[in-house]
Amino acid sequence: MIKNNVYFQITILFLCSFFSVVAYAANKLEGVRIWAAPESTRIVFDLSEVPNYSYFTLDGPNRLVVDLKKSTAKVALNKLENNSKLVKGVRISQSPTKGDLRLVIDLVKPLNASLFSLPVTAPYGNRLVVDLEDKTLTTATAVVTSTPIKTVTQSAQSSRDIVIAIDAGHGGDDPGSIGPSGVYEKKVALEISKRVASKINDTPGMRAVMIRTGDYFVNLNKRSELARNSKADLLVSIHADAFTSPNPRGASVWVLSMRRANSEIGRWLEQKEKHSELLGGAGDIIQNTDNEQYLAMTLLDMSMNSSMAIGHSVAGDILKDLGRVTELHKSRPESASLAVLKSPDIPSILVETGFISNPKEERLLSSSRHQESIANAIYKGVSRYYHSNPPADTLLAQRGGANSNNAKPAKAPVKTSTDIASTGRAPKAYVDDTVSTKVKHKVRRGESLSAIAQRYRVSMSSIKQVNGMKSDVVQLGQTLVIPQS
Incomplete structure (x- = not known):
């Protein structure tokens, strides 16, 4: 009995020592x-x-x-x-x-x-x-691409470049979706993004900034902050799609939906973005968005509506060109609630260049030739929209875009509260509400009064006053007189 007790005690001591080491x-x-x-x-x-x-x-x-x-x-x-x-x-x-x-x-x-x-x-x-x-870093700064930036001599009537922020999705410890043969979405997105940025920088009157230029992660909400600090007119986020099966294929362009996604792919995309946020680190709620500019929730809503209208129009133009170089998953812009699209003051779109989960499209997206074709299509869509709809204070408007109506930059910096209401942020030059000329604008599909006011850098109230309008509603094909100083 004593011997058995000794063995039992030794066994207990051994097990305790073993589990202690394991612990x-x-x-x-x-x-x-x-x-x-x-x-x-x-x-x-x-x-x-x-x-x-x-x-x-x-x-x-x-x-x-x-x-x-x-x-x-x-x-x-x-x-x-x-x-x-x-x-x-x-x-x-x-x-x-x-x-x-x-x-x-x-x-x-x-x-x-x-x-x-x-x-x-x-x-x-x-x-x-x-x-x-x-510790000395106070504000986030987007990276201007290596292509030499065009400069315009500054004067009292100087015009600016249209700034396009290019966001290569994922990066760093967030690879994005991974194709059947191991191709990472983050690499495809960066390659195409660099090509798009280069084409924009080669275009007089336009300038690109890159949200990321290398293999590192940028917080999803911070991407909009970087675009804002660069005074971007548009944020284009570039990705490669994926799904639970290898069958879906084709490119698509996404815009913000304030409701639920309008397709099964959209719901999957929303979940994928949450997955991406988890990989890259807990995303912050947008709380660095210069809240003092939004005098009330109404102003924020108006700004968001304007940005969404412009984003929808740009998305439609890009789809036209993407359809010429690759198969489309949907021929119209799709909607989903995605963090990178939620900036209220910057029109934002997300381009899915194809399904990396589809073996054939994975091979295409890895091809330098196909990347160039996709990049060119994105560039052409963005360029065509802004050549047709240049903001009034830009070099493209001064040179006369396709539908610019020879709009010129504002001369007198007269500040009005309605300007802020129509744009969601203070424009570079404010327009006097009391002075008008016979510049006319024909309302296009998807445009709102706030979007038109933002384009010409005038107030909504001045447009309504000149045109005898009692509400903010505009009709397709309606011709508006635009007041300008």
Whole structure:
């Protein structure tokens, strides 16, 4: 009996020791990835389990120290690829607590750090994400593409370029959809986006800014902020579609719907965007949108209606050209509630260049020739719309677009509250409500009074007054006299 008791005690001690070791080594660091953006850097630690962590900063030299509880490392950090201008490297240091893993991120200078964990979301497992940003960075800035920018000599009557923000979907630790042979949506989107931006920059009177120029992630809501800071007239987000089966194919263009998506593909797309947001990090609710400009909810609604009307028109023009170079999934713009389209003051569209989940279209989207054809179609649609409908303060309007009616930039900077109401943001030059000329505009399909007022940089009330209108409703084919100073 005594012998049996001894064996039993030894067995219990062995099991306790075994499980204690297992507990200490429960989590394994399996990989580290560094994604460098122009003004920030993201470091992703791939882990076998959900991380339990703490962190603190040190100076002299500058470091961020991360302690992973009950963890071990399986990765050689001295071979880590690093193209960041903010991070010197990542190394392992001695932890004061037995069984913990201490990671030290050596910094070039003091940085703001944000840490959060992400759950398993294919193709990745558990992750700890470290976002680092320059403390001196005050506003987000979109990246102007490398093509030399056209300049216009500034004067009292100077005209501006039309600015098109090009957003390559996904990026960094968010690959987007993955094709049957392993093609990443983020790579296809970036290649096509660069081609579109280059064509826009080659067009007199137009200029492109890139939301991302490399393989890094930009928060979904921040993409609109970057476009806004660049004073963009239009945001074009470029993606490659996917579905649960390989059968769907064809390109499509999406505009914002304030209601639910109007198709099964649309509902899938909305879910995919939530999936993307989860991969890239918890998205912030839009709260940096210069709320002081929106004097009341009514003004915000008017601005949104104007942006949606313009976006719908641009989407229709792009579809005409896409249909000449590839199959279309739908011949008309489709609607869904997507974060990248929700900016109230910037007309925004999302172009799905084809289904990367379809084997044939995956091969096409990987082809340089097909990427060029798609990019050219997107460019032609955008260019045709703005040559036909140039905002009045732009170089294209000064030169006389197809339907510009020889509209000229406003001369007198007279500020009116109704200008802000019609545009949702303060235009570069305000137009005096009391002065009018016989410039005429014929209402086209999808146009609203607020959109027309935004185009000519005049107030809705001045258009209504000159035309004897009692309501904000305009009719298709109606001819309006546009007051201008």
